[in-house]
Amino acid sequence: MSEIEIRPARFDAPEAQALIRAALADLGRRYGGSGDETPVDAAEFVPPHGAFLVAYLAGEPVGCGGWRSHGDAGETAELKRMYTSPQARGRGVARAVLAAVERSAREHGRKQLVLECGDKQPEAIAMYSTVGYERIPNFGFYRDHPGCLSFGRTL
Secondary structure, three states, X not given: OOOEEEEEOOOOOHHHHHHHHHHHHHHHXXXXXOOOOOOOOHXXXXXXXXXXXXXXXXOEEEEEEEEEEEOOOOOEEEEEEEEEOHHHXXXXXXXXXXXXXXXXXXXXXXXXXXXXEXXXXXXXXXXXXXXXXXXXXXXXOOOOOOOEEEEEEEO
16 A cells, blocks of 8 residues: 655645545535535635645545634634545545644644534544544534534644
């Protein structure tokens, strides 16, 4: 098995955008529509207010995830655009990306990481629960939609 390499990337970089398009297509298959209508701006993922990371196996981009500032206090980060390509699933990519996102957020002074997830993503829900995320009150763009599940974890 190849070693997972995780590198910072611009949110609008071609490799990041290809993975994000794949993530949105996956969400679209699960939920319909474009997959996620949440407003997202590439500038939100520029340190020190956010970061975006791409995972590679054997030099190929296979996963991504990032964080952006959430709320006014400067202590919370929101996880966005977590994705692992189908051919890399089951190899620890998502957990490695999540750990790197948490580390980045912590290094930039964030004390909590929050995320929105839908009830048609059992793999994600299982992973978040396994690594210590707990349900929190729904927030964000989909907070009032049926099936929205929000999670948080102290960093």
